[in-house]
Amino acid sequence: MKSKILFPMLLFSIFINAQNELDKTDKIIDEMCLNFKSTENLNDSLRIESLTQKFILPYLGQFSDSDYENKMENLYFRFQKRCEYFRDYLQRISPPQGENWMKLNARPEIKVSDKEINQFKNNSNFYYFEYSGEKTLVNTDKKYWTEIFEDGTSSKLLYTWIGKNKFELEFIESNNNTRKNFSKKGDKYFYEIINKENNYYWVIVEIPGQSEILKFKLFNEKLNFLH
Numbered sequence: 761m762k763s764k765i766l767f768p769m770l771l772f773s774i775f776i777n778a779q780n781e782l783d784k785t786d787k788i789i790d791e792m793c794l795n796f797k798s799t800e801n802l803n804d805s806l807r808i809e810s811l812t813q814k815f816i817l818p819y820l821g822q823f824s825d826s827d828y829e830n831k832m833e834n835l836y837f838r839f840q841k842r843c844e845y846f847r848d849y850l851q852r853i854s855p856p857q858g859e860n861w862m863k864l865n866a867r868p869e870i871k872v873s874d875k876e877i878n879q880f881k882n883n884s885n886f887y888y889f890e891y892s893g894e895k896t897l898v899n900t901d902k903k904y905w906t907e908i909f910e911d912g913t914s915s916k917l918l919y920t921w922i923g924k925n926k927f928e929l930e931f932i933e934s935n936n937n938t939r940k941n942f943s944k945k946g947d948k949y950f951y952e953i954i955n956k957e958n959n960y961y962w963v964i965v966e967i968p969g970q971s972e973i974l975k976f977k978l979f980n981e982k983l984n985f986l987h
């Protein structure tokens with residue numbers, strides 16, 4: 761009986777410790793972001809060197825050699841997620857491939873019709889192109905939004921409509937190296953459908969608490985059959 765009690769307590773303790781570590785990492789990342797913004801007047805190599813010496817090396821020095829690579833990847837992708845100034849830098853040195861993603865200076869006019877929204881909601885198969893050009897498939901079942909990547913990995917998110925043309929995705933889990941490090945369980949992203957053109961929708965994506973507004977093309981594989 762005692763072992764039955766100890767086991768869930770042990771699992772709970774492991775969960776709490778893992779959550780505390782994630783929270784500490786995010787706090788360091790937020791400090792990194794402030795530092796990166798404050799060095800906008802410096803050249804890129806000096807900005808990265810400042811981050812490396814002040815934050816990255818001291819942080820990674822806490823871990824064993826076997827954990828080093830995983831911790832480095834987690835820090836890098838979480839930094840992308842939590843720091844829009846770092847994303848601006850990455851977009852400048854490595855612009856998105858094609859015309860599937862655009863950064864906006866202001867919210868655009870919403871032109872999507874009720875009929876087009878209903879078509880969107882009634883479809884369960886979409887796809888979009890990553891910044892680097894890879895095609896990502898999307899399957900929905902009204903509750904979950906599942907993304908399947910070119911390497912065969914996938915992500916699962918909770919899919920909830922929060923307005924006539926707005927929905928929210930909440931990260932659950934992923935076995936994709938980028939996504940599982942970029943997001944942690946419970947992270948939310950807001951989406952707003954702007955308009956439909958040809959065989960795709962323009963969709964805004966925003967990270968809560970950040971000012972960056974991006975729009976991307978979300979292709980509906982069945983649109984051509986709905987006219």
